[in-house]
Amino acid sequence: MSDVEPPELPRGIALAWGVAANPQRGPKREMSVEKIVDAAVELADAEGIGAVSMAAVAAKLGFTPMSLYRYVTAKDxxxxxxxxxxxxxxxDEYxxxxxxxxxxxxxxxxxxxxYLSHPWMLSLPISGSPITPNSSAWLDAGLASLGETPLTDAERVAVALSVTGEARWYGLVSAGYTEQSRSSGLTAAEVSAQEAALFDRVISADEYPALRHAIDAGVFTAEDDPFRFAMERIFxxxxxxxxxxxRGEAHVSDVEWIGVEPAEVAGxxxxxxxxxxxxxxxxxxRDARKIERVALRDAHERVGRARKRD
Structure with missing residues (x-):
């Protein structure tokens, strides 16, 4: 056995697991951690995460901010x-x-x-592995889903995280389009059409040939779901x-990934x-190549005109 004492749970995590000490004083019955969190989530759902402050939550509950601090000691x-x-x-359906x-x-x-029900969650930073009960339950469900596969434990975690990451990316983009629709009064289809029209104005075949081809193919107004497509290809x-x-084949990757240098992280x-x-x-x-393309096009036109005259 190790003699090293396990780290003390941060109060927020302890509160999530229901093992934090209760306040010794303060309003009883009318106030609880659960009621505080309920009020904060309602605020965030209605007005965004920027509307959530200890003072705003306290006002919503009809208490002073100091009353809240007896239950939740920090905004984080x-x-x-x-x-x-x-x-x-x-x-449970899974x-x-x-x-x-x-x-x-x-x-x-x-x-x-x-994520679509609570888009404000997407603006919260990821500060580490999920250590709270519900977040842990989602990771456990992903690992359990892969329990009958021959994947190693590390590989199961990697696959489960890829599902979570793709879902978060899906939610982030979809929430952005939803907010654009809400603020502009346009439907989702109209927002996509407007975006496609903007692309059409600035993307040329000379500078961005592959993107121009995709625009002409109508990818930005198509009803295809790129996120579900990507998830299926991961599967x-x-x-x-x-x-x-x-089949008993060993999988050893010989691909060398580019690592992140400490200097890049440190700025x-x-x-x-x-x-x-x-x-x-x-x-x-890029500017020089653009000039070159214009000059080349002009040269072709001059040659064409000269041939017509001849």
Missing amino acids: DLLLLMQEQATGLPP RVEDGWRAKLRTLFEAQVVV DGVEAYIAGLD DKKLREARKEVRAAEKAL
Whole structure:
């Protein structure tokens, strides 16, 4: 056994697990951590996370801010508890689905619904692994879905996190379009059409040939769901990987990933200045190539006119 004492739970996490000490004084019955979190979530759902403050939550409950601090001692703890409540538990339906793929698909779609129901969650930073009960339940559900596969524990975590990440990205983009519709009064289809029209004005075939081709193909106004498509292709890859394991094939990747340098994370001044010069050089190169393309097009036109005269 180790003699090292386990770290003390931060108060927010302790509150989430229901093991934090209760306040020794303050209003009884009328106030509780649960009521405070309920009021904060209602505020965030109605007005966004920017509307949530200890004073605003207290006013909503009819108490003073100091009364709240006896129960939730910091706003960061309140945000953690709000996220925990809004996350909720994963749906039991995933358990009865046939196969890991169907189970994970059910969890993916349920997570998307959570983000669309509480878009303010997407603005909260990710500060580490999920240690609260509900967040832990979602990760546990993802791992349980892969329990009958030959994947290692680390591989199961990687797949479960990819589902969560894709759901978050889906929610982030969808919530942005929803907010655009709300603020502009346009329907989702009208927002997409407006976006496509803007792309159409500024994207040329000379500078962005692949993107121009996609625009002309109507991808920005199509009804296809790129996020579900991407999720299914991730599942295809995992399925192929598992099939290889079932055949006894060893999977050793020889791909070298580019690591993140400490200087990049730290924001090294010389590195920033060098990259600024690189961006300026890249812009100059793009401008020069644009001039070259225009000159080439003009030359072709002059040659064409000369041939017609001849």
